[in-house]
Amino acid sequence: MRPMGAAGRVWAHVGQPFSERGYGAVVLGAGRMGAACAFFLRRLAPELRLLLVERGGLPNEEGATVLAPGVWTALNVSPERRAEAAWTRAQTEREFGDVSWQARPLLELLTREAAGAVPTPSLLPRFPELAHLVDPEALPFAQVDEGAATYRPGAVALACGQRAVRAGADLLLNTHAHLTPGGVRLDRLTVTNTHEVVTHESREVLAGVVIVAMGADGPPGAEHGLGLHTGHGRAYRQAPRLNTPSGEATPVLRVDGLTLRPQHGGFTLIPPIHHRDPHGYTPIGGRLTGVPVGIRRETLEDLVERMGVLPPLGTEALEVGRSLADIPGAWLALPDGDPTAPPRHEEVAPGLHLLLGGPHADTLGLAVAYDLAAKVAGVEERPWEG
Amino acid sequence: MRPMGAAGRVWAHVGQPFSERGYGAVVLGAGRMGAACAFFLRRLAPELRLLLVERGGLPNEEGATVLAPGVWTALNVSPERRAEAAWTRAQTEREFGDVSWQARPLLELLTREAAGAVPTPSLLPRFPELAHLVDPEALPFAQVDEGAATYRPGAVALACGQRAVRAGADLLLNTHAHLTPGGVRLDRLTVTNTHEVVTHESREVLAGVVIVAMGADGPPGAEHGLGLHTGHGRAYRQAPRLNTPSGEATPVLRVDGLTLRPQHGGFTLIPPIHHRDPHGYTPIGGRLTGVPVGIRRETLEDLVERMGVLPPLGTEALEVGRSLADIPGAWLALPDGDPTAPPRHEEVAPGLHLLLGGPHADTLGLAVAYDLAAKVAGVEERPWEG
Numbered sequence: 045m046r047p048m049g050a051a052g053r054v055w056a057h058v059g060q061p062f063s064e065r066g067y068g069a070v071v072l073g074a075g076r077m078g079a080a081c082a083f084f085l086r087r088l089a090p091e092l093r094l095l096l097v098e099r100g101g102l103p104n105e106e107g108a109t110v111l112a113p114g115v116w117t118a119l120n121v122s123p124e125r126r127a128e129a130a131w132t133r134a135q136t137e138r139e140f141g142d143v144s145w146q147a148r149p150l151l152e153l154l155t156r157e158a159a160g161a162v163p164t165p166s167l168l169p170r171f172p173e174l175a176h177l178v179d180p181e182a183l184p185f186a187q188v189d190e191g192a193a194t195y196r197p198g199a200v201a202l203a204c205g206q207r208a209v210r211a212g213a214d215l216l217l218n219t220h221a222h223l224t225p226g227g228v229r230l231d232r233l234t235v236t237n238t239h240e241v242v243t244h245e246s247r248e249v250l251a252g253v254v255i256v257a258m259g260a261d262g263p264p265g266a267e268h269g270l271g272l273h274t275g276h277g278r279a280y281r282q283a284p285r286l287n288t289p290s291g292e293a294t295p296v297l298r299v300d301g302l303t304l305r306p307q308h309g310g311f312t313l314i315p316p317i318h319h320r321d322p323h324g325y326t327p328i329g330g331r332l333t334g335v336p337v338g339i340r341r342e343t344l345e346d347l348v349e350r351m352g353v354l355p356p357l358g359t360e361a362l363e364v365g366r367s368l369a370d371i372p373g374a375w376l377a378l379p380d381g382d383p384t385a386p387p388r389h390e391e392v393a394p395g396l397h398l399l400l401g402g403p404h405a406d407t408l409g410l411a412v413a414y415d416l417a418a419k420v421a422g423v424e425e426r427p428w429e430g
Numbered sequence: 431m432r433p434m435g436a437a438g439r440v441w442a443h444v445g446q447p448f449s450e451r452g453y454g455a456v457v458l459g460a461g462r463m464g465a466a467c468a469f470f471l472r473r474l475a476p477e478l479r480l481l482l483v484e485r486g487g488l489p490n491e492e493g494a495t496v497l498a499p500g501v502w503t504a505l506n507v508s509p510e511r512r513a514e515a516a517w518t519r520a521q522t523e524r525e526f527g528d529v530s531w532q533a534r535p536l537l538e539l540l541t542r543e544a545a546g547a548v549p550t551p552s553l554l555p556r557f558p559e560l561a562h563l564v565d566p567e568a569l570p571f572a573q574v575d576e577g578a579a580t581y582r583p584g585a586v587a588l589a590c591g592q593r594a595v596r597a598g599a600d601l602l603l604n605t606h607a608h609l610t611p612g613g614v615r616l617d618r619l620t621v622t623n624t625h626e627v628v629t630h631e632s633r634e635v636l637a638g639v640v641i642v643a644m645g646a647d648g649p650p651g652a653e654h655g656l657g658l659h660t661g662h663g664r665a666y667r668q669a670p671r672l673n674t675p676s677g678e679a680t681p682v683l684r685v686d687g688l689t690l691r692p693q694h695g696g697f698t699l700i701p702p703i704h705h706r707d708p709h710g711y712t713p714i715g716g717r718l719t720g721v722p723v724g725i726r727r728e729t730l731e732d733l734v735e736r737m738g739v740l741p742p743l744g745t746e747a748l749e750v751g752r753s754l755a756d757i758p759g760a761w762l763a764l765p766d767g768d769p770t771a772p773p774r775h776e777e778v779a780p781g782l783h784l785l786l787g788g789p790h791a792d793t794l795g796l797a798v799a800y801d802l803a804a805k806v807a808g809v810e811e812r813p814w815e816g
Contacts (some may be wrong), residue, residue, distance in 0.1 A: 323716060325708055341708070
């Protein structure tokens with residue numbers, strides 16, 4: 045036994061022998077949801093021996109966390125979840141060091157008047173970039189979320205993972221986890237000198253609680269490992285780049301579900317998710333007037349549809365790539381197969397919890413990770429209540 | 431020139447030399463939509479030299495026509511399309527010989543009361559099969575379409591193709607067509623003695639009008655051939671079998687979008703289409719409690735969801751197969767990517783028409799094929815009007 049208050053151990057590669065046989069809780073996946081849940085578990089249940097397992101490094105670089113838009117906005121949050129959203133905002137801004145937090149309004153541009161909307165031309169003096177981005181005659185109204193902000197979800201995941209370890213969580217990297225009845229099988233991965241990723245050794249570890257936070261891979265992992273069925277879905281989302289100038293004061297724009305997120309001096313485009321992708325789908329690039337490009341066809345169509353109201357989409361400022369690998373993309377979990385569903389957790393078998401971020405993790409993810417940690421710890425209070 | 435009134439020629443295999451260089455109109459695809467359009471074109475524009483091209487035999491055996499549910503119903507037809515639906519019904523019943531026409535009511539079973547609905551138990555004396563199929567407490571109400579009928583769309587396509595040829599259309603089978611500016615390139619296919627399908631010869635044919643009636647392959651064909659972009663989609667639909675007895679008097683049932691179509695002494699299940707499948711999707715089977723089955727996952731979920739209200743779905747009466755090949759399935763065109771859209775035609779370039787059947791071709795397909803033929807022929811009148 046280690047002394048209370050000591051940092052956890054980290055196994056980064058197979059040269060470090062791992063011989064643990066059991067934990068109170070194991071969290072699978074060190075993306076934003078898993079790393080945050082591990083961090084909150086150390087705070088709320090310090091007596092629980094905790095292992096965080098990640099297939100790659102910290103934070104996970106292949107899932108939705110690193111490619112998440114990093115846009116916090118209260119637009120589209122239902123009234124009963126607003127306290128959680130506000131808590132997630134405050135935590136993200138203040139508690140995890142430098143996460144590139146940047147308060148900036150989000151403008152939802154509309155084709156017709158709506159409650160609380162202002163005329164788009166009235167925003168031009170404040171946001172001069174709008175003149176080059178938007179046709180104000182086609183989008184004459186705008187709803188403004190003054191409390192919106194952008195940040196880096198990957199930085200949140202990294203900070204949560206590091207703090208969890210500092211607070212005593214063990215961390216096992218480069219390890220592929222499979223669910224078994226009562227625990228997990230851990231395949232520690234290594235790379236051969238022919239660059240093949242292979243399993244170096246497998247360990248069975250028992251755990252009273254297993255939290256599956258593997259993003260879009262979580263529900264299939266639970267299903268294949270334990271023969272369960274879940275109603276969750278997934279979608280492959282690409283985030284193409286639009287090279288039109290942006291700065292610190294540039295707002296986030298949203299047009300009919302398409303988000304333009306100022307980033308690296310231009311914009312990252314976050315397309316809408318209309319529905320899940322079918323089981324077995326492998327993303328491929330589309331064609332633009334016959335020429336192969338790296339953006340999947342469904343996303344291309346969404347961009348082409350909006351060219352009229354967002355003229356830069358019809359120019360070379362849009363990076364379309366030549367193959368799928370040119371356009372960053374990641375699989376996203378869709379809780380209940382529903383692109384509008386907030387993040388959630390679900391106990392799919394006794395002691396086995398699925399933790400899903402999905403499209404709205406930027407706004408609500410931390411609160412849902414906290415909620416699961418508190419539930420596992422037997423803590424009734426939630427910091428956003430009362 | 432052949433004499434007016436003579437039958438057209440048929441090229442079934444590459445041993446029959448094909449040396450035509452031009453037609454007034456070429457119809458690509460001898461499924462239900464293409465064959466019907468060719469037939470109506472011969473009636474409405476007998477002076478137009480016409481070629482019907484099919485990749486396989488007559489009728490097409492790989493597309494949606496042969497697997498179509500063959501259910502005519504006025505439920506869900508919008509008021510402005512009802513005359514076309516009635517005309518399609520009358521034509522199908524009377525004009526194409528034996529198409530296995532069977533008038534039988536369609537019962538849409540509901541969880542709650544709706545306009546015109548009757549209590550499900552009141553239907554039990556008339557439809558005793560219901561007692562074994564449905565939980566009347568879970569589905570206490572039903573809307574009845576007394577005018578519904580079942581038939582074989584493949585038989586309609588065959589009759590239309592044969593009559594088109596008898597009325598003078600030429601027919602080229604086993605030929606893969608590609609669009610070219612001003613016409614088509616025709617790759618005549620043959621099978622080698624190692625069972626490989628290869629192109630025996632290619633012919634360029636000029637045509638004033640080209641009608642692309644290749645089902646789900648139509649829009650991609652037009653796009654690849656001519657660099658166009660269309661907003662149409664497609665979906666892969668499987669029709670699993672439910673081996674629960676049915677007879678001539680058994681009604682068609684519909685439960686939350688799932689249709690149970692009495693056929694061959696049991697039922698063919700026609701699952702709902704929720705949305706299009708993404709570009710590049712290759713269908714694969716799913717898993718039922720961990721075991722691979724031939725039904726795609728999305729359809730499995732639809733069936734599992736309805737097991738409570740349709741108890742036979744939870745028994746061995748449902749054929750789930752062991753791989754995709756065990757469960758009949760076909761790609762369906764979705765006009766405008768919308769599963770609720772009626773059949774339609776669209777002139778995507780001068781003289782180039784897309785003709786799409788889609789999920790509602792059973793009820794409206796013939797009228798839309800007629801409408802396109804009349805448009806090409808310059809005929810103003812429609813038989814279902816005034």
